Amino acid sequence: MKLKILVGTMTNTAEYVAQAIQMDCADLVDEIEIAMMDGLDIGVFDEDALYLICTSTYGSGDVPDNARNLYDSLELQPKYLGAVRYGVIALGDRTYAQTFAFGGRKFDERLQGLGARRIGELFIHDASEGTMPEELGTAWCREWLPQALAAMRVTA
Numbered sequence: 001m002k003l004k005i006l007v008g009t010m011t012n013t014a015e016y017v018a019q020a021i022q023m024d025c026a027d028l029v030d031e032i033e034i035a036m037m038d039g040l041d042i043g044v045f046d047e048d049a050l051y052l053i054c055t056s057t058y059g060s061g062d063v064p065d066n067a068r069n070l071y072d073s074l075e076l077q078p079k080y081l082g083a084v085r086y087g088v089i090a091l092g093d094r095t096y097a098q099t100f101a102f103g104g105r106k107f108d109e110r111l112q113g114l115g116a117r118r119i120g121e122l123f124i125h126d127a128s129e130g131t132m133p134e135e136l137g138t139a140w141c142r143e144w145l146p147q148a149l150a151a152m153r154v155t156a
């Protein structure tokens with residue numbers, strides 16, 4: 001099984017998190033592919049893969065610019081995603097109290113609305129805490145990935 005990480009970012013933090021996971025979790029899964037969200041649409045979910053949405057939040061609770069097309073396509077070209085299993089890493093900053101980590105939360109909401117099933121809880125990183133998202137995200141993923149792969153085997 002392949003883990004496909006879809007990255008939404010403005011200033012590359014989410015990409016660094018994805019790269020850290022690609023290196024540190026290689027022993028847990030057959031393959032880890034990173035895809036920047038630029039230019040993607042809902043068709044990206046057609047593959048037989050486990051998905052990890054890894055995105056930050058911008059503006060007033062918006063998805064990053066490079067995630068806009070994919071996010072919009074979930075609404076504009078909707079289709080049933082009942083076979084899709086995914087996790088979410090949501091990067092944000094609690095200083096933005098009203099919209100904390102909305103980028104990841106919005107993807108989660110829209111994917112669930114199309115029948116996709118999230119495995120486990122969202123991993124949310126708060127930039128105002130001063131912790132390293134790469135370290136915490138990798139540690140979270142090492143716990144999440146075995147559970148997610150097991151859940152995929154059960155529902156396959």
Ligand SMILES: Cc1cc2nc3c(=O)[nH]c(=O)nc-3n(C[C@H](O)[C@H](O)[C@H](O)COP(=O)(O)O)c2cc1C
Binds near residue numbers: 008010057099102127
């Ligand atoms: C202009 C700007 C707006 C932001 N808006 C939000 C927001 O509404 N909610 C939130 O939780 N974080 C917000 N953030 C924080 C970023 O999501 C956070 O710093 C994240 O780690 C950046 O990741 P990236 O480098 O992958 O884009 C904002 C940051 C900037 C610079």
